[in-house]
Amino acid sequence: MIRFKVLMCVAILIYAVGARAESLYLERMASARWSPAELADTLTLLQQHEDIEPVSVQRPAPFHQQKAPQVDAQREFCVACHTTLPHSENKRLRSYLNLHVQSLACTSCHFRPEEVELSYRHWPLKQSVAADDAPSLIAPFSAGVVEAFTREQPEIERLIGDWKQMDIQHKAAVHLHIHLPLDEQGPGCGNCHTREEPMLDLQALEYDEEQIRKIQQDRVARFLGDESLEDQPIRLIDLLR
Amino acid sequence: MPSHLEPKRLKKGIELAPTPTWTAVSPIKSKRRFRLPRRGSVAVAVLVVLFLAGFHLRDAWSAERMSDPDGCLVCHAVQGLAFRDDNGMLRNASIDSQHYFSSLHGNVPCRDCHREIREYPHQEDNGAVDCAASCHLEEPSQGVAYSHKEVAEEFVDSVHGKGAVDGLTAANRWDENRNDHPPSCRRCHSNSLYIPEEKRAQFQDAFDHEEAVCGNCHQGDVWQGQMAGHILRRLLGARWSPQEEVAMCNECHRDVESMAKVERQAMPDGGAKPSDAHFVHASESFDMTLHGRLVAGDNAFGVSCNDCHSPQGFRHGILPTEDPGSTVHPENLEKMCGASGCHGYVANGLNKKFLMTDMHDLDWVPGQFANASMLELMQDSNWTRSLFLIIPAAGLFLVMSIVWTIFMRHDRGSLPVLGGRRFETLFLSRKQRPKKNQSTTDGVVYKRLRILSNRRKWLSSLNGRTRWSRRKGDPS
Numbered sequence: 115m116i117r118f119k120v121l122m123c124v125a126i127l128i129y130a131v132g133a134r135a136e137s138l139y140l141e142r143m144a145s146a147r148w149s150p151a152e153l154a155d156t157l158t159l160l161q162q163h164e165d166i167e168p169v170s171v172q173r174p175a176p177f178h179q180q181k182a183p184q185v186d187a188q189r190e191f192c193v194a195c196h197t198t199l200p201h202s203e204n205k206r207l208r209s210y211l212n213l214h215v216q217s218l219a220c221t222s223c224h225f226r227p228e229e230v231e232l233s234y235r236h237w238p239l240k241q242s243v244a245a246d247d248a249p250s251l252i253a254p255f256s257a258g259v260v261e262a263f264t265r266e267q268p269e270i271e272r273l274i275g276d277w278k279q280m281d282i283q284h285k286a287a288v289h290l291h292i293h294l295p296l297d298e299q300g301p302g303c304g305n306c307h308t309r310e311e312p313m314l315d316l317q318a319l320e321y322d323e324e325q326i327r328k329i330q331q332d333r334v335a336r337f338l339g340d341e342s343l344e345d346q347p348i349r350l351i352d353l354l355r
Numbered sequence: 356m357p358s359h360l361e362p363k364r365l366k367k368g369i370e371l372a373p374t375p376t377w378t379a380v381s382p383i384k385s386k387r388r389f390r391l392p393r394r395g396s397v398a399v400a401v402l403v404v405l406f407l408a409g410f411h412l413r414d415a416w417s418a419e420r421m422s423d424p425d426g427c428l429v430c431h432a433v434q435g436l437a438f439r440d441d442n443g444m445l446r447n448a449s450i451d452s453q454h455y456f457s458s459l460h461g462n463v464p465c466r467d468c469h470r471e472i473r474e475y476p477h478q479e480d481n482g483a484v485d486c487a488a489s490c491h492l493e494e495p496s497q498g499v500a501y502s503h504k505e506v507a508e509e510f511v512d513s514v515h516g517k518g519a520v521d522g523l524t525a526a527n528r529w530d531e532n533r534n535d536h537p538p539s540c541r542r543c544h545s546n547s548l549y550i551p552e553e554k555r556a557q558f559q560d561a562f563d564h565e566e567a568v569c570g571n572c573h574q575g576d577v578w579q580g581q582m583a584g585h586i587l588r589r590l591l592g593a594r595w596s597p598q599e600e601v602a603m604c605n606e607c608h609r610d611v612e613s614m615a616k617v618e619r620q621a622m623p624d625g626g627a628k629p630s631d632a633h634f635v636h637a638s639e640s641f642d643m644t645l646h647g648r649l650v651a652g653d654n655a656f657g658v659s660c661n662d663c664h665s666p667q668g669f670r671h672g673i674l675p676t677e678d679p680g681s682t683v684h685p686e687n688l689e690k691m692c693g694a695s696g697c698h699g700y701v702a703n704g705l706n707k708k709f710l711m712t713d714m715h716d717l718d719w720v721p722g723q724f725a726n727a728s729m730l731e732l733m734q735d736s737n738w739t740r741s742l743f744l745i746i747p748a749a750g751l752f753l754v755m756s757i758v759w760t761i762f763m764r765h766d767r768g769s770l771p772v773l774g775g776r777r778f779e780t781l782f783l784s785r786k787q788r789p790k791k792n793q794s795t796t797d798g799v800v801y802k803r804l805r806i807l808s809n810r811r812k813w814l815s816s817l818n819g820r821t822r823w824s825r826r827k828g829d830p831s
Contacts, residue, residue: 166443171532173606174541176525177484179454180447183435199439206476208438209448216435334430347474350425 139225139261142295152294156286168197184216186249189239191263192220194274210338211300219253219262223300232256234314239264252319303339307332427465427472428452442529458546467491485521486540496582503540510540510671514620518542534613543603554591561587597650600659601641608638622677632731636720643719663691663714685710713737 148156188198193215200220201211214223219237226232237253237260253262263270277285305313309330316326337348430436432452440446455461466472467490471481489502507520519531519539531539550558562583569583595603608614614635621628633640641647641660650657663683665673674681682691688710693701700706717735733739779785 166439166441168439168445169443169529171444171528173534174528174531174539175545176447176528177523177541178546179451179458181434181449181451183437183447183449197439199437199445202438202440209436212437213433213435347476349474350427350472 136257137259137261138227138230138256139221139295142227143291146291146294148290148294152290153286156289157282160282160285160289183212186216186239186251189249189264189266190219190251191265191270194265195277196220206344207338210334217252219251221254221262221296222252224296224298225254225261226297226301227295230256232261234319236319237262252314302341303335306330307335307339424464425466428455431465440526440529444529446525448525454548455546457548457550459549460546461549463490463492479524479526482524483521484523486523487520496585506669506671507540509669513665513671513673514675515671515673534607534610535616538607543606549588557591558587561591595659597655597657597659597662598653600661601647601650601657604660605638611635611639620675622675631735632717633715633735636717637715639720640715640717643716644714646714666691666694 183198185198192200198215199212200215201208204211222234232254233256234252235255236250237255238250240249251262253260255261265271265274273288277288280288301313307330312330316329321329337343337352428450431448431450434449436449437445437447460468468484468488469482470485470488471478471483473481487502487504487507489500489504492501493499494501510516510518511520515538518537523539523541528541530536531542573582614637615630617630617634618627619630619634620626642651646658646663650659661670661673664681665671666682676683678684679686681687689701689707692698692710698709701709716737717732718737
């Protein structure tokens with residue numbers, strides 16, 4: 115029975131997003147199979163999970179005026195659960211990884227099937243707005259179909275709404291369907307912040323030369339991405355040299 | 356003019372001094388169209404160009420002025436550098452660098468305050484800020500390292516002194532996120548703009564004045580660039596309007612539930628004492644005074660909390676009312692209220708009672724006193740105090756009324772012997788009552804009169820020579 119419900123959910127997803135054309139991610143979602151150990155891990159994860167309500171501290175206000183993060187990414191499907199600040203475990207990298215939520219769809223880093231060549235293009239999050247002003251993220255495309263969803267699609271909204279009423283077995287199955295095609299670990303800093311065969315073709319993504327130089331030769335990313343320095347703190351003076 | 360045509364000045368045939376000859380006053384134009392410029396003018400032109408270039412370069416250099424020698428803004432100026440901590444609190448590390456460079460601390464390097472940070476990832480406690488520490492800036496007038504130490508000392512000795520001055524980190528904002536927490540420096544102060552947007556016109560006006568008037572004596576870049584800016588900032592920017600000050604105090608003091616939990620400092624032993632209704636509703640009762648109403652009406656004559664509670668020094672030294680050093684201590688009220696521009700007339704001995712006005716009178720507050728007991732409110736009321744006079748007076752009146760009713764009741768009514776009857780007849784148009792009743796009601800006086808007349812009759816009957824007896828024809 116549970117299996118049937120889950121399949122229905124996934125079918126809804128496929129219908130919602132993939133009806134126009136075949137999305138590779140949706141295909142993999144539908145065909146996901148898991149071992150009893152993976153199911154047990156997921157059940158434990160869900161049981162131990164505690165929702166932390168976002169808190170805003172009004173007083174005392176932050177001493178320095180801050181720049182608020184851009185919130186275009188709020189339209190993305192994954193953000194419904196993971197929020198716009200999804201990375202919190204790795205103290206060294208979390209803030210830097212969260213920077214990328216402003217410009218990259220989650221699947222750009224976390225959906226990387228080995229045998230398929232993906233192209234990365236701007237993915238408008240809102241169709242109704244004029245093309246120049248439309249909020250967009252860089253997302254992976256396979257055979258011209260985007261491998262990401264917005265949460266504003268009615269069926270996805272329904273799935274997110276149903277999530278709270280699901281029993282834990284049901285939740286675990288949906289969780290596995292969604293997450294098994296994804297990699298927990300994204301690509302390292304050096305995959306993009308490099309001049310030698312970067313993962314993203316920034317020129318095709320219409321970045322200007324100055325922006326490309328800043329991204330590819332980013333000093334901080336080079337330090338953070340250096341695995342030999344992973345365990346030792348970075349001295350600020352070294353960063354400036 | 357040719358010399359042979361020159362007229363002779365003759366007087367009586369004798370030749371006198373020749374008349375002055377005409378000479379040209381404008382230079383004769385050279386036929387050469389092009390002349391090389393003189394060396395002097397070339398030098399002047401070069402100097403002018405260099406001078407203008409100097410201006411340009413100076414602007415360019417000053418625009419590049421950066422107070423980020425440690426390179427912190429390489430990361431912290433980037434938008435979106437944030438995470439959510441275990442409490443669910445958004446920890447945003449992106450600093451608006453434009454705002455920072457235009458702020459009060461715009462030329463203070465980050466590590467002057469965040470001293471222990473040398474490496475990444477930062478340890479949370481390493482970023483702790485001590486507001487009383489001195490920084491590498493020089494205070495322009497004396498050339499010593501600038502510090503908020505004196506303000507901090509005044510603050511620590513005040514009623515708010517339990518609030519933190521040091522150890523301030525981004526993480527412990529969470530702990531301070533409650534109104535029952537003592538106020539730290541950052542509770543009221545943030546790194547605001549050096550010239551606030553709303554005061555820009557005022558500054559502009561003052562700077563014009565500075566060039567035209569102060570500039571007569573105080574000339575040069577050092578004065579105009581450093582001192583004038585610094586002094587104007589102290590005069591204009593650092594002064595909070597009464598409205599701003601009251602709003603700041605109300606951030607906490609308006610919250611009656613939190614104020615009810617405050618443990619106040621008892622004098623003279625310095626122990627703790629619970630807050631009373633007078634303290635809890637201080638903000639509301641202030642609103643009802645003329646001081647508060649002028650503030651609420653956006654009037655420049657409005658009087659803020661600090662104008663009475665901490666008018667001197669750095670305006671942080673608010674002391675308990677019972678402290679002899681407090682400006683609102685009864686002994687000091689004359690000096691404080693009578694300060695120039697305020698109520699100078701209290702110096703006159705006849706006006707001393709003015710100082711007894713309660714500026715936080717609960718009787719004026721129309722609010723709901725959910726947190727104050729009735730007894731407490733009554734104790735604090737001037738109505739209650741006035742009862743100490745009214746009750747004995749009323750009691751005396753009552754007793755005397757009873758005494759009068761019991762012992763002197765028969766004496767009531769007007770006294771005809773004093774003209775009372777005549778008054779009633781003529782002015783009040785009352786009919787005269789029958790004599791019988793009068794005799795019974797008019798009491799003792801009538802009795803005495805009757806006795807008198809009876810005595811006369813008796814006397815006349817004795818000697819038979821009274822006028823009365825003669826006129827009537829006494830048979831004897």
